[in-house]
Amino acid sequence: MNRRSQRQPGTTTPPPAAAPEATDVALDIRGLRVAFGDATVVEGLDLTVRRGEILALVGESGSGKSVTARAAMGLLPSGARITGGSVTLDGEDLVGLAPRRMDRIRGSRVAMLFQQPRAMLDPTATVRDQVAEPLWLHRGLSRREARRRVPGLLRDVGIPEPERRARAYAHQLSGGMAQRVMIAAALAGDPGLLIADEPTTALDVTVQAQILRLLKRRQRESGMSVLLITHDLGIVATTADRVAVMYAGRIVEDGPVAELFESPRHPYTQALLRASLLRREADRLYTIPGSAARARELRRGCRFRPRCPVADGTDVAGSCENEEPTLSSCGSGHRCRCWARPAEAVGG
Ligand SMILES: Nc1ncnc2c1ncn2[C@@H]1O[C@H](COP(=O)(O)OP(=O)(O)OP(=O)(O)O)[C@@H](O)[C@H]1O
Ligand code: SF4
Numbered sequence: 001m002n003r004r005s006q007r008q009p010g011t012t013t014p015p016p017a018a019a020p021e022a023t024d025v026a027l028d029i030r031g032l033r034v035a036f037g038d039a040t041v042v043e044g045l046d047l048t049v050r051r052g053e054i055l056a057l058v059g060e061s062g063s064g065k066s067v068t069a070r071a072a073m074g075l076l077p078s079g080a081r082i083t084g085g086s087v088t089l090d091g092e093d094l095v096g097l098a099p100r101r102m103d104r105i106r107g108s109r110v111a112m113l114f115q116q117p118r119a120m121l122d123p124t125a126t127v128r129d130q131v132a133e134p135l136w137l138h139r140g141l142s143r144r145e146a147r148r149r150v151p152g153l154l155r156d157v158g159i160p161e162p163e164r165r166a167r168a169y170a171h172q173l174s175g176g177m178a179q180r181v182m183i184a185a186a187l188a189g190d191p192g193l194l195i196a197d198e199p200t201t202a203l204d205v206t207v208q209a210q211i212l213r214l215l216k217r218r219q220r221e222s223g224m225s226v227l228l229i230t231h232d233l234g235i236v237a238t239t240a241d242r243v244a245v246m247y248a249g250r251i252v253e254d255g256p257v258a259e260l261f262e263s264p265r266h267p268y269t270q271a272l273l274r275a276s277l278l279r280r281e282a283d284r285l286y287t288i289p290g291s292a293a294r295a296r297e298l299r300r301g302c303r304f305r306p307r308c309p310v311a312d313g314t315d316v317a318g319s320c321e322n323e324e325p326t327l328s329s330c331g332s333g334h335r336c337r338c339w340a341r342p343a344e345a346v347g348g
């Protein structure tokens with residue numbers, strides 16, 4: 001294993017990570033903390049979605065991806081609250097906004113797609129009513145004109161026989177069709193940012209690919225930004241521009257997809273990639289040893305320390321035990337939170 005310790009803790013200051021210009025930023029999350037009661041599940045999270053990009057957020061189950069997305073949308077489940085940090089959309093801090101103001105922002109400036117589209121559709125309203133709503137609510141059209149435009153929007157997301165589908169109810173749609181309807185409704189308000197939380201996980205592989213192609217095409221056409229939450233690194237590779245890796249409530253690595261997949265620096269990212277590569281081979285399975293830490297269970301030092309195959313025997317092991325590394329630059333637009341930052345290739 002080629003371990004290259006680029007920084008000795010306490011000896012040199014890491015280079016500051018290059019920050020994009022504020023005008024290039026759609027969503028900027030800084031130091032976000034979210035707790036359920038006194039259990040903190042997202043802790044000090046920094047995440048930036050630039051204008052016109054697809055940023056993928058990946059990480060094992062329970063790392064805090066959905067809680068982060070819901071915090072950004074002001075849609076946290078009951079019992080959860082933001083206990084620190086900021087969520088800035090186009091320069092406006094959303095934390096603590098009055099519910100009516102947040103309602104206006106949702107659907108017009110930011111929209112969300114969920115894993116279970118049918119569950120998100122109103123079972124008592126037709127497709128026409130649900131797709132028309134953002135048009136009259138956020139874009140100033142009359143209800144009549146909004147309803148008239150619905151078949152065109154359904155056609156744009158690849159729904160055949162749009163006039164007939166516009167009269168359907170949620171239970172009459174397949175999963176893939178329901179997700180297309182959700183995409184049509186989300187894009188009808190012309191949002192600058194779309195947050196998609198595992199939007200294709202519940203769909204079969206063929207439909208999954210169609211929906212991802214559709215999302216990418218519509219994103220390119222409209223220039224909107226997308227925060228795409230997924231556990232599937234294959235989807236990241238084919239869909240996203242940049243990727244952020246989350247572990248136990250924090251980002252441990254982020255950067256351009258090609259660079260990060262080519263040269264993953266954090267041992268957790270390396271393990272995720274290794275697991276995803278080997279899973280495609282029928283006779284070999286690799287799972288990351290140990291179980292994912294929850295932010296609430298944390299002790300001092302690096303959160304990944306109990307599962308890390310790198311720290312033992314290195315000269316940074318003491319720091320790994322006692323001090324949490326910061327997210328610092330390790331390449332052009334590439335940041336990593338690791339004392340050792342090994343530069344080995346993935347797979348070994
Ligand atoms: N309603 C809830 N009540 C209490 N704890 C919760 C609740 N929802 C989430 N959590 C906790 O918050 C943490 C982060 O959960 P979250 O749903 O964001 O994970 P995730 O990364 O989206 O996982 P997955 O990939 O399974 O969707 C987890 O430890 C989870 O147990
Ligand atoms: S800081 Fe130490 S324990 Fe954490 S990932 Fe890096 S080498 Fe492993």
Ligand SMILES: [Mg+2]
Binds near residue numbers: 065066067197
């Ligand atoms: Mg989730």
